[in-house]
Amino acid sequence: MARNITPRKDNYSQWYLDVIKAAELADYAPVRGCMVIRPTGYAIWENIQAKLDAEFKRTGHVNAYFPLLIPNSFFQREAEHVEGFAPELAMVTHGGGEELEEPYAVRPTSETVIGYMYSKWIQSWRDLPVLINQWCNVMRWEKRPRLFLRTSEFLWQEGHTAHETAEEAQEETIRMLGVYRKVLEEELAVPVLAGEKTAGERFPGADHTYTCEAMMSDGKALQSATSHFLGQNFAKAFNIQYQNRQGELAYCWTSSWGMSTRTIGAVIMTHSDDDGLIIPPRIAPVKAVIIPLSKDESIAENVLFPKAKELAAKLDEELGGMFTKVDTDFHARPADRFFTHLQHGIPLRLELGEKDLAAGTVRLVRRDTGAKLDVKNESVIPTVKQLLTDIQADMFKRAKDFREANTHDAKTYDELKAIIDSEGGFVRAYFGGTPEDEVRIREETGATPRVILPGDNMGKCIITGQDNARLTIFAKAY
């Protein structure tokens, strides 16, 4: 039992912070609401980035970079956008010791400045589509920050595309939602429900907002990625016009989509336990740690270390990267060393001690289950490969089973209230109400509509009683 981590049952949010601290993922910065992402946390982010970026490239996108500062007036051009973001803008009012004529906002998202540039770049239907992504930081002056989940500054990617037709833009929006779903589920082992947001949860300035909604291990929901169909709202606000195939001037249809360092929070809260972090093998910076065990300095240095290093080299070659670490700190007690690696979330531990040496085996210990396996030397490499695959799959399955076990149906509003009050988790209910209804539900239950489930599952709305309401997930959310 870890002594530096608060058990989940006692205080979930303290547990979350303890896990981050013990795993050295992040630390508080001297600036309110900002965090320092430490090397291990950043390495996880780099792995997520690599997987996402490959998907973006595969689907025809290119990367570019737009400025951090955006003229304040740009936000005024789209009514809903300014209303949505004005409260959380950080503003630069001085430069070079002088007050600026027009303040610059530190970007909270880049639809505006990118829209401005697109209006210059797009002249003809032949210029379309424009499929650009940028990796950057953004700033939103959050009232209540939490490491990874909600910080004033965070890292993300934002894709911005412009298209000839509504259909194409809509198709793009859904395609990228699919990309997010794939990366979240296959790489981060975070199962998500991908679907549309209700009107009250829509991105400011979007016609349709889609989400990948995940359930954390306390039953609360976390929006893990979003994709927006922006219609012609930003095209009109920023005059993104082109000559169409008929020679007429027309507005583009645009989309935008983003996924942030928040997903690291999702990984933590989906998989970790009371011993600390558990990282899915596919995004783990270190996939396996080899621990030579001996009290005898000469055996450790002359026999075990070389053997461990040789094994690590072979494993790295097999896994295609520098994924194996050798723990040479034989002065420390084994239990201390085990705990360190446990808390760092390394998926697999390989114990190589004198007993193993004598038996011609290596002991493999899974981080996710604690299961131990003594494996003959010649089978170590294939077994490690197999175990990493198994761990990834099992982590996903456990998370998905957990979500399903904590998802309940409500036929009436009272049922919904009762479930949210008692066991929590996700509640499936037919909903066809207005944003005002959503506000009321939130005020009365603490839950919000998280995602409209895809498919043509229609029924009677729990609020209005009207038919043709869509099946929707309600939950308390981060």
Place this chain on the structure above:
RNA sequence: CGGGGCGUAGCGCAGUCUGGCUUAGCGCGCAUGGUUCGGGUCCAUGAGGUCGGAGGUUCGAAUCCUCUCGCCCCGACCA
């Protein structure tokens, strides 16, 4: 931004009400040595603090007063 709480060693805290009994303590962590060693041993020694900051009251301030900065928790808002 409303309601609560807190700033004392890297972290967690006691001391503040009732100023002097502290040369500012304790636990964890850290360093060194020993002991132990396959899921957080035990012991010894040691390093580490302008008590958030600025004024003030007093013979004397971590402690009282004024101002100020910051953080955390609960709400409202959000990737």
